[in-house]
Amino acid sequence: MNWLARRALQAVITALMALALLFFLIRSLPGDPLAVLSEDRPLTSEQVRDLQRRYQLDQPLGAQFTAFMGGAVRGDFGTSIQYGRPVRQLVLERLPRTLLLGATVLLINFTLGLWLGVQQALHRGRPLDRILTTLSLTGYATPSFWLGLMLVLVFAVRLHWLPAAGSQDPGLDGAGVLTVVLDRLRHLILPALTLAAVSIASSMRYQRAAMLEALRQPYVAAARARGLTEGQVTWGHAWRSALPSVLTLFGLWLPILVVGAVFVEQVFAWQGLGSLTAGAAAARDYPLLMGTAVLATAAVVTGSLVSDVLHALLDPRARAE
Amino acid sequence: MLRRCGRLLLLMTACSAAPVAGQAAPRRLVIAIGQTVTNVVPTLSRSAAAREISDLVFLRLGRYGGTSFGDRAAVPELAKGWTRRDSVTLAFDLDPRARWHDGTPVTSRDVVFSFNRARDPKQAVSVASLLVDIAAVEAEGDNRVVIRFDRPYGEQLYDATYHVQILPAHLVASIPPDSLVSSAFSRAPVGSGPYRWDKLEPTEYLQLRSVPGFFLGAPAIEQMVWRFTTSQESRLNLLLTGGADVQEDIIPPTANLSRLPERPSLRVAHLPSMGVNYLLFNQRAPADTSRPHPILADMDVRRALTIGLDRATMAKAVFGRYASPASSPAPPAAWFGALAPQPVAFDPTQAARLLASRGWKDSDGDGVLDRNGIPLALTLLVPSSSVSRMQVALVVQEQWRQLGVKAEVVPLEIAQYLARRKPGDFDVAIESFTADPSPWSLLDRWGCGAEANYGRYCSRTADSLLRAAHLARRDPAPPIRAWLRTVAEDFPAAFLFAPDKVYAMPSGYGNVTWQVESPWQMVWTWTLAGAGR
């Protein structure tokens, strides 16, 4: 427990440092966050002063940071300059779509990906292993935005099987639950497939290596000697002992959820956190940027904390380190 | 009806299109747009898309009548008519049938409230400055509103109708202006127009539903849905795969038109837009706006840079046949567009001669003209989000290169583009400006010292001509014509062309009418049966 507390404290400190770094980086970049507000008609200097006061841009940086952290603790990230709405509301609006896409990709990678990794290990060096390695490496080398476009070209534009963009069709108000769910699924397939294809290589590779290591252990041979079936040996013994190191990978995945999908979001007009962040950066929307920054940093820190804890739970030796 | 049609700026492209057999026009119209709309309350909506939607929910005293001058500048909407009492007073009689979507009658109290809010610069930043000539707005009983102006001028009726949409005082008056944006009212606004607010799925779509008892006539199309999709090709793919029925900007590229047959029920509708594309020349030094621009302050150089561009080919390459030439700030679609002079011809030889006569020669043989050691090199600002302007920028760069002018294309996110344009930190900027249908509104862009005059062009002659037009009580055409000619001959910008608005939409609707300054405004009069029935 002592170990866990120390590890958690360390995570919090890391996150705070990261946020401080980001806060000052964002403010040190040139640009006028109020510029977007004067698109139609220029603002008078009085209006500019009012706005600066409203967004606390007239305060010294240190005071702004304290105010930001104070608000962040209470879950209040201020008001977006660009949208004129609370940052929390904007982020919460996008979060479900980001989580849906991210969780689906995660699911694919941790079921299909791990299964393929195990198959590779079992067929080490044989054609199946080679083919799967080549395929996964090709996926890993493919730009997600380009793959997305190509999939749209084939499955949406040419074959009309799946929708080309968006995450739901408007006008399903009166429709049944099943229709709505099916509609969401249809919209989800192409973006999820794209992201999975370019990222599945890492879980396959991890699983393959961990499995090879496990298969070399004496207890696997012992299990075989006891007359257990190949399936029992593979999944009951080897795979289970390979699990801790594979689960470490889980932590690395959380951050990808936040901004990692930005390219795919762009291609599929999927309104997630990635495109929100990109838009906020372009508009110099400080409060919104810091809001997404908190989420991104929290995801990374939580991710590595979770993977450490999982590792420690499943493999007590890790705690001693 | 006929009388009204005659005064609208109509484009009856639909009348010639026969309905496709077996294809009923949809009762539900899904329009794919590039922006995201979160708010349609008139004083709060900033984007063009939000304003177009807002026009279906909130009415004005009168709709734009096809000119901004005289007492025919509006067509009855909330007011069933108006009378002029004297040269500075107009009295509006409200239509007694007008109802808010919650059933309450629209009264003079709503009108007075809305005008007072619109005239307060603290509450309505963009509108208040346009209403400075209005002296007072008063109610006379429940159904009459009297508007008094500071002085006699030609655009009084236009000012009293075009800029102010009427809000329900019984719902809005109690909300402090600052919290209106986060109020329950702005999440579910109540208006008096042909369509009422139905639902907003944030970042996905906004849906309006028709008001069956709308006092001017029940709309035939029951639902209007705007689907937000940022990238243009996604919008087109949605359109072709049935995820949307209408796309408002299918070109550029013109190659998209060849894809429309993939969905046979689609047809093209185009209407002239109120936008003009031009290359704005900065007449002041970007680093120090108190000094003239080292290159562009010279009128002959600006002229050479303009006539050295093959604008017709450029328009054709980017927009096909869907663009008209422009020679001045006046959009060809505006009522005063016809008063603009002819565009100057493309003449690269003359351009080269002009530059040479001003001392620009290629003395070091690097292909770029120079004078006193300074190369003829310019930065060309362009908003990267605009497909058409990016293409135009690259074509301009290439054509200027052939003249010996080096242009560095600087694509910018829109916020940065605006941030650089405002203080005059650029040489040339590719602008696309959509004007109000009043020539007076152009003063803000081209008048000496005006707020949005980013190129710092200044001609006292031009300003006084425009002022004369604004105050004209009879025929404003002669001073407007003179103003447009003066501006065109000063080359404050290389005026390129006015692209049309090109829609892909389902065929089969009857009585299709577009309102140029707000295309969907008359959609409630469309019928589901095709033309001829």
Next chain:
Amino acid sequence: MTPRRAALHTVWRRPAGRAGLIALALLALLALIGPLVLPDPTAQGDLLNGALLPPGPGHLLGTDQLSRDVLSRIVTGLRLSLIIGLASACLAVALGAAVGLIAGSRAGMVDTVLMRIVDALLAIPRLFVLLLVLAVWDRVPIPALVLLLALTGWYGTSRLVRAETVRLRGEDFVRAAEALGAGRLRIALHHLLPNVAAPILVAGTLGVGDVILLEAGLTYLGLGIRPPTPSLGGMVLDSRSVFVTAPWTSIFPGLVIVLTVLSVNLVGDALRDALDPRSA
């Protein structure tokens, strides 16, 4: 055999590594020679009749909306991608190795502070920082882009090198050198660095592929290399609006990215497998 030749040799011995090396050599050759024989990638031809021509004899891979030669643009873009990838991966690895060596060879405060900073930096997604900085920077010169990609890409290497260094410090030969009175710098450069060279080489090679992909993605978002400089990601961006009617404008640049990154990664993998036989 020099270490470099040894590394090449081990890669060559593996079929995947050999394929990667050959493909990479061909791509590099194309990037070197192509611009000499192909038309100017920024020159616009006849705008009305020469735009969006399909692949054919005049233009092997067709033309784009502004009637520019797609093949020329791909080759020029490829060259830029390779240069950016190599330069920024090298820089990143050098920076990471330096920080890792310093932290690893000097225990105590220096090590703790450096590693805490690296932790904090690792807690900010790379893409987030890049989006942020590039979005506000209107004219990113290519060297600055390289630097930016390097500055956001060294954290992992520094951790790796530090871990290796800490392990090596316990080894006999380092203790012996210390006992003989060798200075810290001398130990770091002469004893530690050569022994961590292998993981650095692997990280660097795989870093090249990552950078090429990242650069293409950022350019696709309109944030990386700005037009009219031809770049592979930029070509896909420019042709988005015609990717259905003129697919050649986006298919080929994408394929070239895949091929380039794949061959770099094959080489990197072969290197890693050679150095860590357990995973092969």
